[in-house]
Amino acid sequence: MNTSTRRLMAMPLMAGITFALIWLAIGALLLSLLLHFTSMKESNLGMMAFIVHSFASFVGGFSAGKRAESKGWYYGSSLGVFYGLIIIIVSFLATDVSLSLHSFILLLTVLAAGAFGGMIGVNLRK
Template sequence: MKPIEQVTGFRIASPMVSGILWSIIWLAAGTLLLSLLLYGTDMGEKDTTPWVFGIHGFASLCGGFVSGRRAGRKGWSIGLATGLLYALLVLLTSFLAHDIGWSVRILLMLGLTAVLGALGGMLGVNTGSSKPKGRR
């Protein structure tokens, strides 16, 4: 018989899916923080561009970290893929919600999320368990 922790535990098997999920969680937290800043200070919406890039970069870094840690190998490549997939999901959502057009900011966001996702993946692999994954 299995202990209660193993029966009720929910674990996502794919490192990339778990990284995207954590990216979305950090995106939501950052968006809430930015909304509180807009509400509580005299900052205008035109002043939020650096904050938005910072939130997306941090969310991609965290997603790459989680996916690299779960994968246990090839951290920069899985982090890069997680960052790019995160950016594409955000861009798809933005396009469907607001009908945004292509601009230099989109390319900048793709580059930022790719680089920070790869960095997070490299950091995540180095904090994982010491036993190699794969053959057992």
């Protein structure tokens, strides 16, 4: 790995967002495969999407907390807010979905998952 890549990955929020988006892509791929190859209904997709977003935010918060070495809850919850805003903005631009209670619940869920992941990431570093 060259020096600029190491420096970028050393920044906790950038590394966390990168890992969160990677896990989001993996989760979306798995959900689409489940939808295609099983008898899963599209009506179940909403709850499964919440689970994928929560897990992606948790992993991103974990990564950010592990790199930060302290204040894991701060870096994890910051990551959760940024991740949630990215998801809300993308959903607004891609499908013209307006802000609703669903958006607020998603933001709170990923904030909590990111903060929890950040706290675990800081404590597992030692």
